[in-house]
Amino acid sequence: MMITGAVMAGGASRRFGRPKAFASWQGSRFYEKAVSALKTCDEVVLSVREDQLMDFTDFKGRLVTDLAPYQSCGPLGGLYALMKQTDGDAIMTLPCDMPLFEQEDAEKLQLLFKNSHDIQALIPSVHGKLQPLSAIYSLSCLPVIEEYLESGNYRMRSFFDHIKWREVSHTDLGISEEAFSNINDQQAYEQLTRNAQRRTMDGTD
Numbered sequence: 170m171m172i173t174g175a176v177m178a179g180g181a182s183r184r185f186g187r188p189k190a191f192a193s194w195q196g197s198r199f200y201e202k203a204v205s206a207l208k209t210c211d212e213v214v215l216s217v218r219e220d221q222l223m224d225f226t227d228f229k230g231r232l233v234t235d236l237a238p239y240q241s242c243g244p245l246g247g248l249y250a251l252m253k254q255t256d257g258d259a260i261m262t263l264p265c266d267m268p269l270f271e272q273e274d275a276e277k278l279q280l281l282f283k284n285s286h287d288i289q290a291l292i293p294s295v296h297g298k299l300q301p302l303s304a305i306y307s308l309s310c311l312p313v314i315e316e317y318l319e320s321g322n323y324r325m326r327s328f329f330d331h332i333k334w335r336e337v338s339h340t341d342l343g344i345s346e347e348a349f350s351n352i353n354d355q356q357a358y359e360q361l362t363r364n365a366q367r368r369t370m371d372g373t374d
């Protein structure tokens with residue numbers, strides 16, 4: 170089974186105040202950390218808006234742009250464009266703003282998806298809250314996604330009732346809760362940096 174890793178980096182970062190894909194994290198940038206977490210996928214691509222192409226010239230892989238008429242429609246528009254422009258069986262998405270999500274976490278999801286027959290999506294949850302941006306979707310979801318986008322519904326979860334999907338808790342996956350922390354604003358970024366410094370000082374890192 171061929172799984173394409175896709176780092177979702179086409180957001181507006183309004184709450185963060187500057188493009189969060191380029192926020193620095195332990196010597197690299199957020200989006201580079203996400204790319205590295207997905208490196209066991211068959212290919213890793215970046216999902217971006219067309220007007221961001223020049224920002225990511227350092228990235229050596231393939232940039233997949235959102236497609237008309239679903240540009241700037243949020244991550245569901247990004248997933249649609251990925252499915253239209255990708256071969257293989259499935260796409261594992263990871264937002265660019267989840268820097269604690271590690272390669273071993275991605276591998277756990279991939280393994281479970283490969284061993285789960287007859288599902289079209291595998292969605293992790295943390296205390297019952299679904300994490301649809303760090304999940305795996307079969308390309309067979311495309312017609313349903315298209316239908317929802319056409320109807321003007323851009324919510325990531327909108328199409329779940331119309332596909333066969335499975336929720337798996339972070340505890341069943343053996344992934345820490347923190348791995349799913351996403352950084353939306355400067356306050357969360359500062360907190361993340363403080364926690365990392367504290368762990369270094371405690372010698373727990």
Ligand SMILES: Nc1nc2c(ncn2[C@@H]2O[C@H](COP(=O)(O)OP(=O)(O)OP(=O)(O)O)[C@@H](O)[C@H]2O)c(=O)[nH]1
Pocket residue numbers: 177178179180181182183184185216217218235240241242243244246247248263264265266302353
């Ligand atoms: N390809 C693509 N990715 C998106 C789009 N909107 C959001 N994303 C990505 O999806 C993830 C979650 O996005 P959010 O944090 O909810 O939104 P954001 O636009 O980045 O930030 P805000 O403007 O503060 O809401 C991030 O990794 C974004 O880069 C989009 O329209 N296209």
